[in-house]
Amino acid sequence: MLVGRLTHDPELRYTPNGVAVANFSIAVNRPFTNQQGEREADFFSCVVWRKQAENVANYLKKGSLAGIDGRLQSRSFENQEGKRVKVVEVQAESVQFLEPRNSQGSGGGGGGFQQGGGYGQSGGGYSQNGSYSQEPPQRQSSNLNDDPFSNDGKPIDISDDDLPF
Template sequence: NTKEKGGLSMNNVSLIGRLVSDPELKYVNDDRALCKFCLAVSRDYRNKDGVIPTDFINIDIWGRKAEVLCQYASKGSLIAVEGSLRIDKYVNKDGQNRTKAIINADSFHFLGHKHRD
């Protein structure tokens, strides 16, 4: 919890899912590791067609944890992620204001091996 003007607030996210593709590692300002990946997270119900909907969630993790995740995770890896929600604002190529939801991961845990093709 964070004490703010006007009261308390909380921004906690916990997810379990599979990596949609291999994670990407880059270094910001030449020294800070940033790992970006997308997690496919299934919902806990079936829709009217009997299909379990899946959300595709963009996640950033920083520092040594980013390097470890990128070294050992790959497309299909099952992981748990804990962090907070961040909404980035940007202007697209058509000049329209847009927002993008990203999870800033604080921690992750490997939960299993990827599916075999």
């Protein structure tokens, strides 16, 4: 499992059989700082297939925060100069969108990493089996009348039995 920000927009392609595949890379911050007090990052190439690939290409962009659950896979090929190149990639089994769609990747806000769906509390993301549940919800403006805890100037009557601690 990796959590990081996309370093470029996903590249969506289709195989000759019509199967969607998206390539992208993520930067994952290391949990410690170096001797100069700076935080370093590792960069991972990721590949996702089928409907998930189309959704990644439609909803994620450079700077988007994503959670990747998958496995490492190595492959080799011959480049244009005729040299053998070995590549290690993350084959994503599920991708979770970890911030609202309208966020610009500024590091703030987000739905948080969740087991079942990755888009806030109301779903929109990938489930554990890799299927996409629904289109990510748009944030709606809140109405003060909807908030039972808003300060309307009256004292709040809460008994000790209502408190969870």
